Amino acid sequence: xxxTLVIDQEGVDALIHxxxxxxxxxxxxxxxxxxxxxxxxTSTDDLxxxxxxxxxxxxxxxxxxxxxxxxxxxxxxxxxxxYLTPPGNVFWKGVLTDDGFETVELPEPPRLAFFxxxxxxxxxxxxxxxxYSAVGDPVYLGRRGRSFTVAxxxxxxxxxxxxxxxxxxxxxxxxxxxxxTEVVDGESHYFxxxxxxxxxxxxxxxxxxxxxxxxxxxxxxxxxxxAAERMGRHLDTxxxxxxxxGNIENPYWDEIAKRCLSCTNCTLVCxxxxxxxxxxxxxxxxxEAERAxxxxxxxxxxxxxxxxxxxxxxxxxxxxxxxxHKLASWQDQFGSIGCVGCGxxxxxxxxxxxxxxxxxxxxxxxxxxxxxxxxxxxxxxx
Amino acid sequence: xxxxxxxxxxxxxxxxxxxxLLDLEEELLAVAGxxxxxxxxxxxxxxxxxxxxxxxxxxxxxxxxxxxxxMQIRDETTVLITIGACATAGGIQALRNWRDVDDFNNYxxxxxxxxxxxxxxxxxxxxVKVDFELRGCPISKYQLLEVLVAFLQGRRPNIPTxxxxxxxxxxxxxxxxxxxxxxxxxxxxQAGCGALCPSYDRGCxxxxxxxxxANAASLAGHFEWMGLSNREIVNSLRGFNAWAEAFRxxxxxxEALIEIGGAR
Ligand code: SF4
Ligand code: SF4
Ligand code: SF4
Ligand code: SF4
Numbered sequence: 189x190x191x192t193l194v195i196d197q198e199g200v201d202a203l204i205h206x207x208x209x210x211x212x213x214x215x216x217x218x219x220x221x222x223x224x225x226x227x228x229x230t231s232t233d234d235l236x237x238x239x240x241x242x243x244x245x246x247x248x249x250x251x252x253x254x255x256x257x258x259x260x261x262x263x264x265x266x267x268x269x270x271y272l273t274p275p276g277n278v279f280w281k282g283v284l285t286d287d288g289f290e291t292v293e294l295p296e297p298p299r300l301a302f303f304x305x306x307x308x309x310x311x312x313x314x315x316x317x318x319x320y321s322a323v324g325d326p327v328y329l330g331r332r333g334r335s336f337t338v339a340x341x342x343x344x345x346x347x348x349x350x351x352x353x354x355x356x357x358x359x360x361x362x363x364x365x366x367x368x369t370e371v372v373d374g375e376s377h378y379f380x381x382x383x384x385x386x387x388x389x390x391x392x393x394x395x396x397x398x399x400x401x402x403x404x405x406x407x408x409x410x411x412x413x414x415a416a417e418r419m420g421r422h423l424d425t426x427x428x429x430x431x432x433x434g435n436i437e438n439p440y441w442d443e444i445a446k447r448c449l450s451c452t453n454c455t456l457v458c459x460x461x462x463x464x465x466x467x468x469x470x471x472x473x474x475x476e477a478e479r480a481x482x483x484x485x486x487x488x489x490x491x492x493x494x495x496x497x498x499x500x501x502x503x504x505x506x507x508x509x510x511x512x513h514k515l516a517s518w519q520d521q522f523g524s525i526g527c528v529g530c531g532x533x534x535x536x537x538x539x540x541x542x543x544x545x546x547x548x549x550x551x552x553x554x555x556x557x558x559x560x561x562x563x564x565x566x567x568x569x570x
Numbered sequence: 571x572x573x574x575x576x577x578x579x580x581x582x583x584x585x586x587x588x589x590x591l592l593d594l595e596e597e598l599l600a601v602a603g604x605x606x607x608x609x610x611x612x613x614x615x616x617x618x619x620x621x622x623x624x625x626x627x628x629x630x631x632x633x634x635x636x637x638x639x640x641m642q643i644r645d646e647t648t649v650l651i652t653i654g655a656c657a658t659a660g661g662i663q664a665l666r667n668w669r670d671v672d673d674f675n676n677y678x679x680x681x682x683x684x685x686x687x688x689x690x691x692x693x694x695x696x697x698v699k700v701d702f703e704l705r706g707c708p709i710s711k712y713q714l715l716e717v718l719v720a721f722l723q724g725r726r727p728n729i730p731t732x733x734x735x736x737x738x739x740x741x742x743x744x745x746x747x748x749x750x751x752x753x754x755x756x757x758x759x760q761a762g763c764g765a766l767c768p769s770y771d772r773g774c775x776x777x778x779x780x781x782x783x784a785n786a787a788s789l790a791g792h793f794e795w796m797g798l799s800n801r802e803i804v805n806s807l808r809g810f811n812a813w814a815e816a817f818r819x820x821x822x823x824x825e826a827l828i829e830i831g832g833a834r
Contacts (some may be wrong), residue, residue: 221744221749221771222744222749222750223745225742225744246747246748246792247748247751248745248749249749249750250749264744265745265748266742270742275740276740446785446788447785447788448785448788449733449757449758449785449789450733450781450782451733451735451756451757451758452733452735452736453735453739453745456735456736456739467728470719470723472600472601472603472604472715472719473600473603473604482740483739485736488730488736489731489732489782489783490731490732503783503785535748536748538735538745538747538754538757538789538792539791539792
């Protein structure tokens with residue numbers, strides 16, 4: 189067992205400073221405009237102290253809270269994916285020479301410390317580890333391998349959260365260097381901190397800390413258990429892959445398409461989505477070239493463009509592709525569901541389309557069942 | 571080898587788009603090194619005779635004379651690229667398409683009998699074959715450079731047709747619709763501006779026209795849910811790209827609802 193210690197806000201500051209001193213760029217939640225985004229942080233002053241987020245399908249509002257909590261909110265629209273595979277990342281550069289071309293050395297990727305990562309976020313990075321390891325992607329692996337993760341367990345899930353359905357939260361079980369649970373209890377405000385790796389132990393040992401009391405450990409654990417009971421949403425994963433594979437032709441996809449804007453927001457906020465495209469840039473005189481990787485999405489037409497046209501020209505199949513990939517074919521491809529239940533796609537869909545509701549709706553309208561039952565067959569073909 | 575000849579022509583428009591070419595400043599010198607500016611009134615009085623290799627056309631067709639002129643321009647060039655909301659969708663002046671142009675003439679001009687205008691302001695592509703349409707009000711100078719370079723290098727330009735939301739998310743903007751309920755046309759508008767308005771915490775005005783599969787009916791329905799009246803929805807869709815089909819159809823549908831239900 190690794191050590192579990194108690195630190196206070198000063199200890200959290202010391203943690204940020206220690207990581208910075210060790211050469212990490214500490215990236216954590218911070219208020220930008222009317223949203224909590226990720227950015228470089230240098231102290232707890234940069235955190236959204238005393239702020240909470242109110243989330244529902246298609247809406248997000250920041251509000252103040254009076255307990256001075258450092259982590260009194262859940263996830264915003266961004267994930268650490270932004271740092272692991274930066275949009276538009278230039279991964280090759282070259283210049284023309286007299287006898288051909290020469291590759292230009294690219295700068296070393298930063299050493300990143302992901303600070304305040306929620307359990308679903310940690311799980312999302314593990315999902316992406318599978319994806320990018322399978323292809324040996326140097327951009328992702330180069331950054332991920334040098335990174336440090338400070339996870340924070342959840343005690344107050346948003347109405348859009350459903351990690352409990354997928355076993356990815358609200359408590360983190362692995363994939364962190366340090367994990368914390370914040371406790372704000374009347375006058376006392378402390379963090380139970382636990383190391384998950386040798387480097388985590390090493391860093392933790394440098395912070396001002398004390399040993400936890402038994403009741404503090406029990407209290408912190410109970411908060412996370414209670415969070416699991418207060419999940420805002422639920423996803424029934426039982427036989428979901430078979431349901432989705434069996435409903436490729438379900439007319440309900442076109443019902444969703446009437447609402448769906450094909451705007452790509454769901455895919456771009458999703459912490460597990462990985463699709464990108466490749467663009468070559470050439471200087472006007474042709475002497476310099478670079479190859480970049482902008483983010484892409486299965487909702488764009490170019491995404492499925494093959495000789496002569498897009499494979500999925502209408503929006504129904506595009507939504508079906510997104511949902512079916514996340515929840516079904518991902519399992520065959522990478523051995524796990526591609527969704528960690530963070531709820532971002534629900535909150536940040538401008539028209540509030542909800543992956544849990546749509547998955548349930550397809551299950552309800554399962555064409556395989558409908559074909560057998562004569563009375564509901566009519567309903568299914570309407 | 572002679573440099574390719576570039577011509578720039580103007581129809582009903584404000585000049586903003588062709589000025590983007592001069593706006594390229596540093597890059598302009600590089601452009602001048604790879605093309606011969608053969609006919610560009612804003613830049614030089616010197617005009618070289620046709621044919622041209624690439625012609626940029628700004629502005630919409632609003633008069634019978636325009637109609638004849640665009641045919642001739644098409645005949646004189648190998649590649650024709652239209653630039654800006656006027657040339658690609660009819661522009662802000664297409665708002666007149668919903669009214670009687672004679673009423674405007676009588677109201678505005680002392681001698682309306684001298685005005686020979688078409689009933690409608692329409693995009694260049696209504697009259698001639700267009701090889702590439704570059705959107706925007708105004709266009710992005712970087713996109714213009716990209717299109718020119720791509721044509722000169724004989725490759726397909728990197729001009730995405732997806733929504734402004736992609737640029738918003740790429741930039742890391744918080745979404746104005748979701749985070750403070752500001753109506754935004756971004757989800758149905760083509761990228762290209764770099765999500766300019768949302769970057770300043772404002773909703774998108776639709777300067778780059780409908781994106782590749784614009785679902786204006788759904789977004790308008792959401793605007794209604796957010797509390798906008800049908801009149802406000804119609805007005806939001808009738809901007810610089812009012813006559814573009816996806817925007818026009820939904821604004822017409824919403825306007826019909828006002829007429830049925832009485833102005834709200
Ligand atoms: S699909 Fe939605 S809920 Fe699942 S991980 Fe992606 S953004 Fe989160
Ligand atoms: S989905 Fe779970 S882990 Fe993620 S923020 Fe919500 S409660 Fe926390
Ligand atoms: S589901 Fe929502 S966020 Fe995703 S493309 Fe459709 S409208 Fe956009
Ligand atoms: S602010 Fe507008 S353009 Fe940006 S993501 Fe939101 S809806 Fe899309």
